Amino acid sequence: MAVQLTVPAADGGRRAARRRDGPVARSGRLAGRVALSLLQAVVVAVGATSAVFLLMRLIPGDPARILAGPGGSVTEEQIAMTRRELGLDDPLPVQYWDWITAAARGDFGTSLVLGETVSDLLGDRLVVTAQLSAYSFWLAVALAIPVSVAAARWQGAAADRAARLVGSTGIAVPSFWLALLLIIVFQGYLPIFGYVPASESLVDHVVHMILPAVALGAGFAALVFETNRAGLVETLGSDYVRTARAFGIPEWRVFGRYALRNAFLPTLTIMGIQAGALMSGALLVENAFALPGMGRLIVQGVLSRDYPVVQACILVIVVIFVVVNLLMDVIYALVDPRVRRSRGRA
Amino acid sequence: MTAPLLALDDLVVSLRSNPALRAVDGIDVEVAPGEAVALVGESGCGKSVTAYSLLGLLAPGLAARGTVTLDGAAHDLADGDRLRPLRGRDVAMIFQDPLTALNPVMPVGRQLEDVLRVHTALHRRGRRSRVLELLERVGIPAPDRVAGSYPFELSGGMRQRVLIAMALSCRPKLLVADEPTTALDTTVQAQIMDLLRDLVHDEDMAMLFISHDLGLVAEFCERVYVMYAGRVVETGTVRRVLERPDHPYTRALVDCLATMGQGADRLATVPGSVPGTDAMPAGCRFAPRCPYAVDACRTTDPRLAPLPDGGQAACLRIGELPDARSGLTGQAEGTR
Numbered sequence: 001m002a003v004q005l006t007v008p009a010a011d012g013g014r015r016a017a018r019r020r021d022g023p024v025a026r027s028g029r030l031a032g033r034v035a036l037s038l039l040q041a042v043v044v045a046v047g048a049t050s051a052v053f054l055l056m057r058l059i060p061g062d063p064a065r066i067l068a069g070p071g072g073s074v075t076e077e078q079i080a081m082t083r084r085e086l087g088l089d090d091p092l093p094v095q096y097w098d099w100i101t102a103a104a105r106g107d108f109g110t111s112l113v114l115g116e117t118v119s120d121l122l123g124d125r126l127v128v129t130a131q132l133s134a135y136s137f138w139l140a141v142a143l144a145i146p147v148s149v150a151a152a153r154w155q156g157a158a159a160d161r162a163a164r165l166v167g168s169t170g171i172a173v174p175s176f177w178l179a180l181l182l183i184i185v186f187q188g189y190l191p192i193f194g195y196v197p198a199s200e201s202l203v204d205h206v207v208h209m210i211l212p213a214v215a216l217g218a219g220f221a222a223l224v225f226e227t228n229r230a231g232l233v234e235t236l237g238s239d240y241v242r243t244a245r246a247f248g249i250p251e252w253r254v255f256g257r258y259a260l261r262n263a264f265l266p267t268l269t270i271m272g273i274q275a276g277a278l279m280s281g282a283l284l285v286e287n288a289f290a291l292p293g294m295g296r297l298i299v300q301g302v303l304s305r306d307y308p309v310v311q312a313c314i315l316v317i318v319v320i321f322v323v324v325n326l327l328m329d330v331i332y333a334l335v336d337p338r339v340r341r342s343r344g345r346a
Numbered sequence: 347m348t349a350p351l352l353a354l355d356d357l358v359v360s361l362r363s364n365p366a367l368r369a370v371d372g373i374d375v376e377v378a379p380g381e382a383v384a385l386v387g388e389s390g391c392g393k394s395v396t397a398y399s400l401l402g403l404l405a406p407g408l409a410a411r412g413t414v415t416l417d418g419a420a421h422d423l424a425d426g427d428r429l430r431p432l433r434g435r436d437v438a439m440i441f442q443d444p445l446t447a448l449n450p451v452m453p454v455g456r457q458l459e460d461v462l463r464v465h466t467a468l469h470r471r472g473r474r475s476r477v478l479e480l481l482e483r484v485g486i487p488a489p490d491r492v493a494g495s496y497p498f499e500l501s502g503g504m505r506q507r508v509l510i511a512m513a514l515s516c517r518p519k520l521l522v523a524d525e526p527t528t529a530l531d532t533t534v535q536a537q538i539m540d541l542l543r544d545l546v547h548d549e550d551m552a553m554l555f556i557s558h559d560l561g562l563v564a565e566f567c568e569r570v571y572v573m574y575a576g577r578v579v580e581t582g583t584v585r586r587v588l589e590r591p592d593h594p595y596t597r598a599l600v601d602c603l604a605t606m607g608q609g610a611d612r613l614a615t616v617p618g619s620v621p622g623t624d625a626m627p628a629g630c631r632f633a634p635r636c637p638y639a640v641d642a643c644r645t646t647d648p649r650l651a652p653l654p655d656g657g658q659a660a661c662l663r664i665g666e667l668p669d670a671r672s673g674l675t676g677q678a679e680g681t682r
Contacts, residue, residue, distance in 0.1 A: 237405075239446035246401055246441075247461045247512060248434035257460070258449055265451075337451055337496045 037329050041322040045315070046100075052314040053096050056307050063112050063305040064088065086112065099308075103315060109308035113300075118312045121297060126316060128195055128293035129286065133278045135209055136217030141271070144224035149260065151225075152232035163225070170222025175281045179215035179288035186211060193290040212289045216281050220274050227270045231263030238262075265336055272328025276321040349418070350376040351552050352400075352437075352520055357412040357423060359395050359404065359576075367623040369395045369408065371576040375554075377520065382546060382553040384563040384584065386599070387573035390620045393556045396573075397522050400554075401433050402426025417519060435465050438513035442525040444505035448497040454508045455481075455493025458515060465516040480511040485541055503534035507541070514545060521546065522554045527562070539566060560603045564588050572596045575620050575631040578650060582657020592659040594636045594667070630662065638667055 064082040083089050087098065102109065108118035151160040183192050190211060196204040235241060236259045244254045283295030290296075294313050301309035333339045352375070359370040370392040377383045385393045399410040403426065410423040416436055421429055441447040449457055458477045462468055468476060481489035484507040497505055506526060513521055523542065527535035543566055546553045555567055563570055563584060570587050572580040572595065580593040591597045598616040618635040621627060627634055633643040643662055650658040661667075 239441065239443060240449040242403060243441065243447045243509070243512075244449070244457075244460070246403055246433055246439045248430060248432075248464050249460055250464065253460070257452075262449070262451055335451075337453075338498055341496065341499065 033333055034326070034330060037326045041326060044322055045318050048318040049100065049311065049315050050096055052311060053099070054092070056302075056305070056310055057092065059302075059305065061305045062088075063307060066305050067112060099311065103312070108312040108315075111301075111306055111309050113304045113306045114309075118308050121309060122294070122312055122316065125292060125294045125297050128291055129279070129282050129295065131198075132209065132212055132216060132282045132286065132291065132293060133275075135213040136220060136278055136282070137275060139213050140217040140221035140224055144221040145228060145267075148225045148228035148232065151229050152236060152263075153255070155229075155233055164229070167222045167225045167229075170218050171226065173219065175216050175219055176284045176288055178218055179212070179285050182211045182215050183288065195291045212285050212291060215288070216278065216285045219281070220278055223270060223274060224267060228263060228267040231266050232259055235259040235263045265332070268328065268332055268335065272325055272332075275324045275328075279317055279320060349378075350415070351379040351381075351417060352377040352554070353415040354396070354400065355413045355415065357396060357399060357410065357414075359392070359399055359408055359410050361623070362407055362409050365409070368576055369623055370399070372412075373571075373573070373576075373578045375571055375578070377552045377554055379519070380546075380550050380552055381569065382543075382555060382567045384555045384557060384567040384570040385573060386557055386560060386563055386570060388558060388616075388620050390622075391573045392576040393558075393573055394524050397439065397524050397554065397556055399423055399426075400429075400522065401437060401439060402429035403439075434461055434518070435516050436518055437520045437522060438516065438518040439522040439524065440506070440509045440513050440526050443529045444502060444509050445497060445529075447509060448505060450497055453494050453496055454500070454505075458493070458508070458512055461512050461515050476515070477511075480515055481508070483514060484508075484511045484545070485537075486511070501534075502530050503538060506530060506534075506538050510538075510541065510545065514549065517549060518551060520552045520554060522556070524556045525558070526555075528557075528559075535562075542566070560588060560599060572599070575626065576623070577631060577660065579632065579661070580657070580659040581650070582653070586655060586657055590655070592653055592657075592664055592667075593632075593661050594638050594663075595632045596659075598635075630660075638663055 062079075062083070064079045064086065067082060087095060090098070099109070106119070108122070110117050111121055114121065147163055151163045154160055186192065191204075191208055192211065194208060196208050198205040236255075238259075241254055241258050244258050245251075249258075282293065283298060285291075286293040286295035287299065294316070298310060298313045300306070301313065354373065354375040357370055357373050357375075358368055361367045361369070373392075373396065375383070375385070375396070385396060387393050395404065395408065398404050399408075399412075400414060400423075402410075402423070404410055410426070412423045414421050414423055414429075416432060421432070423429070448454060455474075455477050458480060459473045462473045462476055466473070466476070477493055478489045481492055486492050486504065486507050492500065492504065492508070497508075500508070510526075521542075526542065527538050530538060539562060542553070545551070553567075555563065557563055567584050570581065570584045571578050572587065572593065574595050580587060580591065580596045587596060588600055591600050595616070598614075601614045602616065604614070616635060621631060621634070627644065629642075629644040629646050630636070630639070630648050633639040636643065640663065646662060648660045648662045650660045651664065652658055653664065
């Protein structure tokens with residue numbers, strides 16, 4: 001007998017079928033989910049990289065010609081030779097295959113313009129971008145979760161209404177615009193541009209990262225706040241919270257064990273989806289604050305048709321995106337028994 | 347009647363935003379120890395609101411007024427939080443939809459343990475074994491497996507049994523059952539009702555049974571309060587109220603049930619619907635739908651008055667109405 005759930009908002013639209021299995025079958029299903037997600041990840045990676053691969057080659061502009069520089073001092077024969085050396089004469093599938101197999105071994109080739117290996121270029125910049133994203137993420141979570149809990153607890157109060165107003169504004173404001181605003185407001189008070197590694201000076205590092213992290217994290221924080229508050233308002237009014245109260249379970253326990261825990265499920269989903277978007281937002285914010293992250297590398301790479309650099313950057317971002325989503329899927333399955341214990345399609 | 351276990355005195359439930367709008371308008375309900383009492387009426391007549399206000403569980407937009415006397419101790423209904431000590435311990439409640447009434451992401455055994463943690467001094471192991479006892483008590487086979495299951499893994503009947511086990515866990519004096527079988531299919535409904543009857547009998551609990559199903563009420567309850575638009579319009583023993591209903595509204599309800607039993611071409615219905623709290627008629631609230639209404643009914647608000655054969659009804663024309671048509675049991679005999 002299949003029980004049709006009236007799908008609660010908290011279960012992410014997944015239908016649960018009634019199952020009674022032993023622990024072996026359960027862990028088997030979890031492994032199956034992970035395997036399926038991994039397969040999806042590979043498909044996404046191949047799709048995204050080949051799309052970028054093709055797009056780069058569709059943009060007008062021949063890297064060999066750009067390398068040669070303006071003016072007529074270079075002959076057509078020399079350009080043709082450069083193209084051959086760079087492998088640009090091979091058919092596109094061959095070029096893609098050569099690139100992706102090398103990339104799988106960790107060899108992303110050499111920048112056409114900067115002369116360094118792409119791995120070297122990427123290494124430092126990836127650290128900056130990852131730091132910026134991580135700071136924004138935790139800043140947002142540390143702010144949004146407690147505020148949303150307070151807002152839902154005292155819903156309708158003036159503070160709640162104010163928080164919601166700020167929240168909906170935060171969702172609407174684009175990060176690069178907020179970045180410019182912060183620059184205008186804080187110039188003279190805080191160092192605006194540049195990057196100091198944490199190993200050099202922790203204080204300077206933090207001071208330089210504050211504004212970018214705020215600019216990037218604001219929208220994310222607003223979204224987490226709204227989702228978690230809405231989830232809490234719903235669970236606080238739910239039948240099972242009423243049941244818990246009807247049986248005399250203390251209010252703090254009702255709030256924590258019954259309302260908050262269940263409300264956190266949709267919030268977790270949003271955090272997973274948005275963690276990837278945070279990365280792409282970071283690329284814009286880096287440019288505004290002149291942080292030497294991947295964002296600037298990509299922009300430079302696109303402008304100079306530096307194929308290997310752009311492709312490698314996109315591949316890295318896609319992989320991070322996919323890994324974060326995979327991680328969230330697993331976390332979700334661990335937290336929500338309706339997903340964990342059902343024969344699920346991810 | 348012996349001293350009542352529960353006495354609800356002049357309960358008024360109104361909207362906080364507009365206290366003139368009343369979902370429940372001054373009702374008295376009494377339940378004797380060990381007695382099964384029904385609260386019946388159409389949807390929206392205030393049955394469930396009455397039950398929730400007993401435990402201070404009204405929605406935030408509603409405010410209650412009045413007192414509840416439970417086992418001799420009086421409590422003010424206005425402050426829901428003050429009623430918290432009663433919850434689960436003295437009065438337990440089971441609900442209409444056992445799926446949404448249980449936490450979807452907690453094994454049902456843990457939810458039972460949570461209740462035991464509040465009301466008993468048992469330690470972990472003690473709670474565990476008590477949970478299994480309780481589940482077995484409500485007729486659940488393989489209680490250890492069910493205790494580890496999540497609500498979505500159980501059938502509707504099983505979930506309701508789990509809730510009943512939860513209600514039993516603290517040996518309350520009163521069980522409030524808010525349409526406990528409405529969400530279940532008919533065969534399961536009968537099982538659950540049988541279980542409830544046995545438990546109420548064995549544990550010597552009183553039951554306040556909220557339902558719109560007069561058939562169930564006739565079978566399981568001793569006394570009944572018929573509610574209409576926030577008021578009690580008739581009360582008395584189930585036998586009297588269902589066999590010889592005095593109030594036109596009760597008559598209409600009983601007629602609906604009786605025609606169902608006869609396989610009539612068209613089921614009898616009560617024409618119209620319950621007035622909203624913002625559109626209460628001036629006189630008798632049932633007058634607009636009442637076939638016997640006269641002009642006085644539209645201006646005078648009738649109060650509950652004693653009936654010659656016991657019980658009470660709120661109707662101006664009691665005694666003037668044509669003889670009560672043979673009610674539920676009479677109809678059933680007539681078809682035989």
